[in-house]
Amino acid sequence: MTIKCRLGVDEFDSDNYFSIFMAAMHEAGCLDWVIHARIALLEGLSTKENREVPPLQYSRVWKLKELFPYARITINGGIDTAELVATQLQKVDGVMLGRWAITFPWDMRMLQEQYFSDNQSLLTRDELIEKYLAFLHKHHDDRDFAFSYKIRHLSALFSGESHARRWRSMIANSQNIEDVVVA
Ligand SMILES: Cc1cc2nc3c(=O)[nH]c(=O)nc-3n(C[C@H](O)[C@H](O)[C@H](O)COP(=O)(O)O)c2cc1C
Structure with a gap:
């Protein structure tokens, strides 16, 4: 099981709150996380605005990785360059790309080339x-x-x-x- 979630919702956005959630999920057997590094503000923001307005807080995700080193943490949100991917991979286990992949799908080939050794399968x-x-x-x-x-x-x-x-x-x-x- 993988949990995909944000750092918090409305007022439930403290590191302490998220840590309790992670510990409980670990107890239930979940080690895999995809964390969108923002909170969601359900009052007053549309779905689209919620993808842009709440600020990105990458360092909070990095801190969670330090607190729960056994968890496999994939970070998500606003990552749209190879440099950002490289920076994130020094801190967490993986990177999930949403809008970058949708908007510039051909860029994914460059990442494939960079990060996966089986380049035989690279297509023109x-x-x-x-x-x-x-x-x-x-x-x-x-x-x-x-x-x-x-x-x-x-x-x-x-x-x-x-x-x-x-x-x-x-x-x-x-x-x-x-x-x-x-x-
Ligand atoms: C068109 C669109 C649809 C999305 N639908 C979902 C969804 O059904 N479930 C989900 O967890 N996230 C959904 N997301 C959010 C993305 O998974 C991701 O968390 C978000 O776009 C931030 O990452 P990004 O900055 O790399 O795009 C959607 C995003 C977009 C742009």
């Missing part, structure tokens, strides 16, 4: 697009997800590069999988 961008299209073909009839949702990550593949907008609009203007394949 063309190979990746081919695989993605094969995935889309496979899930062509899957009505649980809208087409726009299925192509979301493909559409972000060139984010930050000069032709990113052209690529995005080409993908967005395709009405179905056949269009994407032809494009």
